[in-house]
Amino acid sequence: MKDTAHHDERIARMSFASVYPHYVTKVVKKGRTEDELLEVISWLTGYSSEEIQRHIEGKTTFEQFFAEAKMNEYAHLITGVICGYRVEGITNPLTLNVRYLDKLVDELAKGKAMGKILRKPKEA
Structure with a gap:
């Protein structure tokens, strides 16, 4: 696997507020809502909508x-390729979390059902 240290550092310094409008644009353009986006972010991070807004305002x-x-304890169930990287192969924890978020936003924009986006383990 190629060295991604520079990429990881860049992601760490990037503000959530600078990327959030792009997430909104992406999902709304595909017929989804900002409320659905907030639901996805809340599922992944445990933040309420108000806490997400605080992070946006605080840059x-x-x-x-x-x-x-x-x-979310089931975040590890998020798999696949996003931004040219296989999620399961990312070793930097922060980059992994950001790519989890990117993957969920991508799935939302592609019209995937909310029940499938918000992963749960298969029943035994």
């Missing part, structure tokens, strides 16, 4: 955003 970096998050 929180992705590093800060995910440091305070209570990641």
Whole structure:
């Protein structure tokens, strides 16, 4: 696997507020709503809509955003390729969390059912 240290550092410094409008544009353009986007972000991070808004207004970096998050216990079920990287192969925890979020936003924009986006383990 190629060295992604520079890429990981860039992601850590990027502000959540700078990327959030792009997420909104992407999902709304495909017929989804900002409320659905907030639901997806809340599922992944444990943040309420108000807490997400606080991070946007505070221009929180992705590093800060995910440091305070209570990641969903089923986030590890998010798999596939996003931004040219296989999610399962990402070793940097912060980059992995950001790519989890990117993958969920992508699935939402592609029209995937909310029940499938918000992963749950298969019943035994």
